[in-house]
Amino acid sequence: KAGVTQTPRYLIKTRGQQVTLSCSPISGHRSVSWYQQTPGQGLQFLFEYFSETQRNKGNFPGRFSGRQFSNSRSEMNVSTLELGDSALYLCASSGGLAGAWGEQFFGPGTRLTVL
């Protein structure tokens, strides 16, 4: 079974630009979550999608948004990039069932650098 894939793996943008990151979950998984990892803040939850609906959202500004498609693939978008948005963005998928929801499979991440 193929794992979670994320594209692109590396990205360099400048302040003020916007960026879209893509995540393909494990086949059959309907829940996709996004996390941001920085040296200062560690791993922080951004949002979770299930069956094309956002079910939970972390404490991030509205510049961070996402969506999920009918095939469970997900994208996240960051608009008006700031230097502090430089981070590793991780996507994770799971089957979505309550008891096993926390058994999440992470992708390799997209390393975003904002100049």
Added chain:
Amino acid sequence: DAKTTQPTSMDCAEGRAANLPCNHSTISGNEYVYWYRQIHSQGPQYIIHGLKNNETNEMASLIITEDRKSSTLILPHATLRDTAVYYCIVSSGSARQLTFGSGTQLTVLP
């Protein structure tokens, strides 16, 4: 989600068991204990989870105390490739998010 407390770092000799403790004294009845690890620059990797009973899989064992206020992850025969940051997380299925703390940096020494 309940908070967890883990030691910042631990060392373990290669081939020996690594026992990683975690305190979660405010855990509620419907919250699971999850363990993940993250090898440098890679995405976190799920290891194991449990609710009340001890659990074992091909990677590790999870021992949860009877009062559920603490747990221990056991890697029975640590190898150099087990060097990573280990995260203990408590979360309910309804919370639908994993709250990662600082974790424990485990270094397996040759």
